[in-house]
Every structure is written in structure tokens, then in C-alpha cells.
Amino acid sequence: MTKEKKEQVVKKEKKEQAVENLQEEEVILEDNRKVVLMQGNEAVARGALAAGLDFYAGYPITPSTEIAEILSEELPKIGGKFIQMEDEIASICAIIGASLAGAKAMTATSGPGFSLMQEGIGFAKATETPCVVVDVQRGGVSTGLPTKPSQGDIMQSKWGSHGDNPAIVLYPHTVKECYELAIRAINLSEKYRTCVTLLLDEVLGHMREAVRLPDISNVRIINRLRPTVPPEWYKHYDENQKYLSPVASYGEGYRFHVTGLAHDSQGFPTNKANEVAAQMKRLKRKITHNIRDLVQIESYMMEDANIAIFAVGICARSAKAAIKAAREDGIQVGLLRPITIWPFPDDAVRKMLRDVDIIIVPELNEGQLITELHRLTKDKADGKIIPIQRSDGEMITPTHILRVIKEAH
Amino acid sequence: MSDVFRKEVRFSGSGGQGLILDGIVLARAGVLDKFKVTQTQSYGPESRGGSSRADTIISEGDIFYPEAQNIDILIALTQTACDKFIYEMKEDGVLIVDNNLVKNISVSIGKIYEEPFTEITLEKLGTELPTNIVVLSFMVKITKLVTEKSLEQAICDSVKPMHKELNIKAMNLGFEIAKKYL
Numbered sequence: 262m263t264k265e266k267k268e269q270v271v272k273k274e275k276k277e278q279a280v281e282n283l284q285e286e287e288v289i290l291e292d293n294r295k296v297v298l299m300q301g302n303e304a305v306a307r308g309a310l311a312a313g314l315d316f317y318a319g320y321p322i323t324p325s326t327e328i329a330e331i332l333s334e335e336l337p338k339i340g341g342k343f344i345q346m347e348d349e350i351a352s353i354c355a356i357i358g359a360s361l362a363g364a365k366a367m368t369a370t371s372g373p374g375f376s377l378m379q380e381g382i383g384f385a386k387a388t389e390t391p392c393v394v395v396d397v398q399r400g401g402v403s404t405g406l407p408t409k410p411s412q413g414d415i416m417q418s419k420w421g422s423h424g425d426n427p428a429i430v431l432y433p434h435t436v437k438e439c440y441e442l443a444i445r446a447i448n449l450s451e452k453y454r455t456c457v458t459l460l461l462d463e464v465l466g467h468m469r470e471a472v473r474l475p476d477i478s479n480v481r482i483i484n485r486l487r488p489t490v491p492p493e494w495y496k497h498y499d500e501n502q503k504y505l506s507p508v509a510s511y512g513e514g515y516r517f518h519v520t521g522l523a524h525d526s527q528g529f530p531t532n533k534a535n536e537v538a539a540q541m542k543r544l545k546r547k548i549t550h551n552i553r554d555l556v557q558i559e560s561y562m563m564e565d566a567n568i569a570i571f572a573v574g575i576c577a578r579s580a581k582a583a584i585k586a587a588r589e590d591g592i593q594v595g596l597l598r599p600i601t602i603w604p605f606p607d608d609a610v611r612k613m614l615r616d617v618d619i620i621i622v623p624e625l626n627e628g629q630l631i632t633e634l635h636r637l638t639k640d641k642a643d644g645k646i647i648p649i650q651r652s653d654g655e656m657i658t659p660t661h662i663l664r665v666i667k668e669a670h
Numbered sequence: 671m672s673d674v675f676r677k678e679v680r681f682s683g684s685g686g687q688g689l690i691l692d693g694i695v696l697a698r699a700g701v702l703d704k705f706k707v708t709q710t711q712s713y714g715p716e717s718r719g720g721s722s723r724a725d726t727i728i729s730e731g732d733i734f735y736p737e738a739q740n741i742d743i744l745i746a747l748t749q750t751a752c753d754k755f756i757y758e759m760k761e762d763g764v765l766i767v768d769n770n771l772v773k774n775i776s777v778s779i780g781k782i783y784e785e786p787f788t789e790i791t792l793e794k795l796g797t798e799l800p801t802n803i804v805v806l807s808f809m810v811k812i813t814k815l816v817t818e819k820s821l822e823q824a825i826c827d828s829v830k831p832m833h834k835e836l837n838i839k840a841m842n843l844g845f846e847i848a849k850k851y852l
Contacts, residue, residue, distance in 0.1 A: 298694075298701045298709070468736050469694065469709040471701045575736075582734035659735050 296473050301439045301465040302327035302369075304472065305395055308443030309367050310335055311480050316364040318344040318355035320374060323407040324463040325397035328369040349374035353381030356392045360385075361519060363510030365447055369395035372414055373404050375421070383422030384521045385456035386544065388528075389498065389508070391485055393446045395459045397466040400625075400654040409654030410463040410575060412625040416632075418458045419603045425541065427548045429555060430458040430603040432573045436470035442600070448483040449555070453547050454508055460602070462575040462625070464656065488515060496526040498540070504547040548604050557600035558609045562588065566595030568666060569617040571610070571634065573599055575656060576623045582659035587666045594666055605633050614638050614645075619669045623649035623657045674731035677815055678738035681806075682755050683747030683771075685722040688802030691828060692745070693724030695806060698824035699816040700728040708736040721750055728815060743813060745805055746772055747788075766809055768801075783812065785847055791840065800840035807844025812851060 299307070306328045309317075317332045329345070336343040342359070346352040349370055356366035370378060375396045385392050398414045400406030414421075418430045429449055431442045442459055450457040486507040488495050497517035499506045509515030518528035523537040531537065548555065559577075562584055563569065570580040577598045587594045597613050599606050613620065614637060622631045631648050638646070649665055651657050679696060681689035690711045697709040711724040725738040741759045745766045746752035752765075752772045759765065762780035769784035787805050792798040803825060810821050822841060829837050 296701055296704075298698050298707065464710065464736065467710065469697055469707075470733075470736070471697075471705070471707040578734040578736065581732075585734070656735075656737070658739065660739070 296471055298469050299436050299440075299472050300327060300467060300469050301433075301436045301461060302397065302467065303331055304436045304439035305369070305443045305459065305461070305466075306331040306335065307474075308440035309393070309447060310339070311440075311477055311482075312444040312447035313365050313482055313484070314367055314447065315341045316356065316359040316366040317342070317368065318346050318352045318359070318366070319368045319370065320346050320349050320352050322349075322371045322374050324399055324466045325369040325371050325395060325461075327466070328395060328397075349377040350381065353378040353385070353392075353394070357381060357385050357388070357390050360390045360392045361511050363513075365391070365451065367393040367395065367447065369397065371397050371399045371407070372401075372411075372417075375414060375417065379417075379421040379423075382456050382458075383424060383426055386422065386426045387424075387521050387540075388519050389454040389506075389544075390456070390519075391450040391454050391508075392456050393443075393450050393459060394456060395443075395446075395461065397461040397463060399463050400652070406654045408463065410625055410656060411652065411654070412462065412574060412576065412629070413652065414460060415573075415602060415624075415626065415629040418460055425545065427453075427455055427544050428458070428603040429453065429455060429548070430460055430601070431557075432460045432600060432602045433465065434574050434577045434598065435472075436465070436468065437472045437474070438600070439465065440472065440474060444480060444482075448481070451485040452483045453505060453551070454485065455547070458603075460574070464575045492516065497528045498524070498526045498543065504543050504550055552604060555601055555604055556606045556609075558606050559596070559598040559600060560609075561596040561598065563595035563597060563613070563616075565593050567617050568592065568594040568619045568621065568669060569613050570594065570596045570621045570623065570662065570666075571598075571613070571630065572596065572623050573602060573630065576625060579657050579659045579662055580621075580623060583662035583666060586659065586663050587670075590667075592666060592670050602630075607637060610634060610637050619645060619647060621647045621649060621662065621665055621669065623662055625651055625657065627652050674729065676727070676729035676731060676733075677742045677813075678740060679726045679728070679743040679745075679809075679815070680723055680738045680741050680755055680758075681726075681745045681802075682721070682723040682751035683745075684751075687722070687747050688799075689722055689745075689747070690724040692802045692806045693726045695803070695821070695824045695828045696726045696728070696810075696816065698827055699810075699820040700726070702820035702823055703816050705729060705816075706731065706733050708733045710736050721748065721754070723751070723755070743809060743815070745809060747801075747805070749773060764809075764813060766805060766812075768805070783808070783851065787847070790847065791843065794843055795836065795839055797836075800837050803837050803840040804844040804847070807841040808848045809844075811845045811848035818845070 333343045352368045359366040400409040400411035419428045433439045433442045446457045446459045488507040495515045522530040525531045525536045681692045700707040743764045764781045766783045768787045791801040
């Protein structure tokens with residue numbers, strides 16, 4: 262065995278052991294899966310580790326700080342790297358660099374830092390460099406409300422970076438889902454060679470919940486495709502039929518150029534229309550040709566519903582509580598919850614718009630998700646879509662949603 | 671909303687009284703007793719000296735909304751906290767206060783327990799620091815919300831090893847104070 266291989270084996274063993282060590286306060290159930298009390302932010306960190314995270318660079322910010330805190334302890338144990346950077350711009354650049362060198366890399370932040378990272382996020386997308394940005398949203402514009410919930414970054418997570426860039430954004434609503442979607446975010450970033458965003462609500466990041474974690478050996482891990490050709494044949498942007506191409510790491514003998522400028526298949530700047538068009542087409546089609554793989558939705562009690570609630574994150578939890586109460590009064594109401602918010606689940610939403618009479622859209626902002634519903638329907642003025650919007654740092658309660666359901670019924 | 675077992679507990683007082691730890695310990699004990707559990711808390715400046723709160727919901731069914739809305743059990747260790755949250759209680763709820771710190775209870779509530787918890791803790795244990803565990807254990811003994819075994823395990827899992835002994839003493843003190851009501 263070569264020295265390098267030995268190191269890899271040792272690293273792998275260390276990693277497996279570290280993952281086992283994580284389960285400290287566990288309760289073993291009859292079916293051998295473990296229940297733990299865990300915070301949403303902690304679940305994100307643990308999920309990322311389970312997905313094979315090697316590298317984290319970040320600048321701590323409430324309400325995301327626990328993610329950095331936990332990874333600063335756990336990453337060194339498995340031979341990974343944790344760096345606290347001087348700011349968020351440096352953080353996003355550091356994870357892009359680490360990823361180009363072959364690491365699975367992530368950073369976490371909140372709104373103000375997410376704004377600073379937008380240029381880097383665009384660069385990661387243009388250069389097709391896998392990485393994950395977690396945005397635990399806080400209230401308000403600018404530095405706003407550090408400790409209060411908001412869903413104000415829904416549109417920023419799609420349009421924050423300039424140019425027509427592809428967006429994959431996942432949105433959990435339970436602590437368990439934080440764990441699962443952290444794994445999925447890293448998997449998707451590796452598979453599609455792009456920057457994937459995980460959006461959390463402040464409440465979810467900070468709340469603790471009893472979670473039954475999946476058996477670590479059953480977790481599906483996706484690693485980026487590696488080149489199989491000799492270095493002299495390698496093209497850094499070489500697409501197969503699904504617009505996903507192998508990627509070499511720096512230091513392996515493969516030569517490629519990385520630039521945010523429009524580039525050809527070797528990565529060198531170009532302004533030839535056909536080469537630029539090929540890049541833009543690839544960026545677009547990696548999303549549009551893989552919608553089925555990317556889009557996930559939860560349909561809750563929608564089978565017989567004539568009123569639907571369309572919500573994400575913590576608002577979906579309030580909605581479920583309201584639905585339970587409304588159903589006890591015989592009101593046929595259900596919930597459609599996008600788990601992937603970008604790309605937007607157009608087909609499922611069109612079906613909902615066809616199937617129900619009323620759609621209630623509770624969101625902790627001044628109307629972001631709702632504009633997508635308006636995009637997909639012609640009759641937005643007829644009162645079919647009812648907004649519930651709140652941006653004062655407080656949550657939308659089940660009672661509030663229930664009242665609107667009863668008024669609409 | 672239905673017959674499924676579900677209790678909403680709020681620990682309230684001022685920052686530094688250990689109320690958030692109470693919320694976490696109770697949540698851990700709930701997990702050990704195989705309930706579904708959520709735990710939330712106030713963050714921000716209030717958790718560093720002003721008013722502080724921690725909510726733990728323990729349920730046999732799914733918990734969707736994670737904050738207490740109809741409080742079954744309120745623990746109030748300051749007058750301000752009691753005045754603020756008593757109106758969010760169920761009529762048949764259980765209110766537990768430190769009667770040296772809470773003098774006026776403005777609304778009639780199902781069951782009210784008033785004990786000088788902080789004073790007793792200082793007197794019996796030589797420090798008032800573990801008052802939070804005394805109150806929590808008192809509540810568990812009275813309400814039987816979680817088993818005593820799980821509570822003990824949860825305390826041991828939540829405090830540093832060097833503080834374990836003191837906190838177990840505090841737990842037993844809480845049980846002791848509760849005895850006269852049983």
C-alpha cells in the first residue's frame with residue numbers, strides 16, 4: 262500500500278469513528294435506530310459530517326453560530342479543516358478554493374453575510390465548483406433582528422447573484438430534515454457541480470427536537486465524478502448527456518483554468534458567441550433537465566382538500582397544526598410544502614392551483630413565495646390566493662392560520 | 671386539540687437562573703421516556719440578564735408549532751415573568767413560583783404551588799446556584815410529567831461531571847419539598 266493510500270484509509274477509519282462518537286446521548290429503540298435531542302444547527306453540522314464534509318470556512322453570525330462552533334470541534338478530529346475567516350467574502354472564497362482542491366466544503370451564515378457572499382456564490386456557480394452555503398435567516402433588512410425569525414431571503418437565494426445563474430435551494434422544517442437536507446445539499450452540490458444553498462428559519466436553527474437519525478451506514482453519499490481520461494485529454498467542462506461533467510482537483514496533474522469570465526471547455530476566457538452559449542446552456546440545463554431529481558415536495562392531507570396552504574419551514578409547521586384543528590371541524594384543508602424551493606415546483610403548484618378553491622400563503626416576509634404563485638396563475642386578482650405576511654420578527658401562529666382558514670371556508 | 675397526551679411547559683424568570691438548562695434537561699428526560707419533544711428559548715439580550723424563557727413541549731403525538739401557546743405548567747421565578755405569562759396559561763394549569771420573588775398572582779389558576787425555592791436551596795445546599803434543578807425536580811415529582819429515573823439521567827447528561835453530585839442533591843431536595851403536597 263502506498264503512503265497516500267494508507268493515509269486515506271486512516272482518514273476514513275477516523276471519520277467512521279468520529280461519526281460513532283457523535284451519538285452520545287442516544288436512546289436505542291427496538292429497531293436499533295437512535296433518538297437524540299438535537300438543535301437544528303447541530304443537525305446541519307452533523308448531517309454535513311455524515312455527507313463527508315472535509316472543510317469549513319466561516320465567519321460566525323447569529324443565528325448560525327452553532328454550526329461553526331460544532332464543526333470547529335468535530336472537523337479536526339477526522340482530519341478535516343476548520344478556518345475562521347476575517348469575513349464572509351473570504352469565507353466563500355476559501356470554500357471555493359478548498360473545493361477546487363478536492364474537498365467537500367461548506368460555510369454557514371445569516372442574511373448580512375449571505376449578501377456579502379453573493380459574488381462568490383456566482384463565481385462558484387459559473388466555475389461549476391461544488392460547495393454548500395447555509396443561510397440561517399434572521400429578521401429585518403440589513404443587520405435587522407439577529408435573534409428573530411424571518412423568511413426574507415427566499416428571493417435572494419434565487420436572485421442574489423447577478424446574471425442568469427442556476428439555483429438549487431433546500432428548505433427544511435424539522436430538525437431531522439435539517440440533518441437529511443444537509444446531506445442532500447452536499448450530495449447535490451457534488452453531483453451537479455454547483456453552489457447549493459440550505460435555507461433555515463432562525464427558530465429551526467435554535468430549537469431542539471427529539472430526532473430519530475437514519476442509520477449512518479444507510480446514508481447515500483454522492484461524490485463528484487472524477488476524470489477517467491489521461492491529463493492531456495482532460496476538459497474541465499466536458500458534459501455528458503445530463504450536463505454533468507467529471508471534475509479534476511488541483512494537484513492531481515490535470516491542468517485547467519478557472520475564471521469567472523465566460524469560458525470555453527478548458528476554462529479559458531472567451532467571448533465567442535457559440536462557446537459562451539454552450540456555457541450558459543449547460544448552466545441552465547443542469548437544472549431544467551434534472552427537475553425530477555431536484556424537486557422535492559411534501560403533500561400533507563391534500564387528497565380531498567379544497568383549501569390548500571402553501572408554506573415552507575416554520576410556517577409549514579404552524580400550517581400543519583392549523584390543519585389538524587380545522588380537520589376536526591370538518592374543513593377539508595391540506596398543505597403543499599416545497600422542500601426544494603429553487604427550482605420552484607411549477608408542476609405541483611399548477612396542479613394545486615387547478616385542484617383547490619382557495620390557497621393560503623403564510624410567510625415571514627412581505628410576499629416572496631406568493632409571487633411565484635402569481636406567476637403561475639392568470640387569476641391572481643380574484644381572491645383565490647390569500648396572503649398571511651409577517652415581518653416583525655414574530656411567528657405566524659396556528660391560531661392565526663386557523664382563523665384565515667375559517668374565514669375563507 | 672385532541673385527546674393525545676401533550677403538555678406545554680414554560681420556565682420563566684431572569685437570565686442566569688438556569689431556566690434554559692431546565693428546559694433542555696426536561697426535554698432530554700422526555701426523549702428518554704420516548705415522547706416526542708421540542709424545546710425553544712428566548713435568545714438575545716434578554717437571555718443575558720433581562721427576562722428569559724424556555725419552552726419544552728412533551729407529547730405522544732407530532733408537535734408542529736414548537737412554542738408554548740396554552741401553557742400547562744408555568745414556572746415563574748420573577749414577578750415580571752409571572753405577570754407576563756400567566757395569561758398564556760390554561761385555566762386548569764399548574765403554576766409554580768418562588769414566593770420570595772413572586773408576591774402577587776393576578777389570576778386564579780388551577781393549581782398554584784408557592785415555595786421559597788431559592789432560600790431553601792441556599793440553606794440546604796450552601797449555594798443558590800442549583801435552584802433551577804430544585805424547582806424542576808419539584809415540578810416532576812408533583813406532575814409526574816417524566817419519570818424520576820429519566821430526570822436523573824437527563825441531569826447527569828446535561829451538567830459537567832464536576833457539578834453532578836450537587837445537582838443530584840438538588841434533585842432530591844426538590845423531591846423532598848414536593849412530598850408535603852403528595
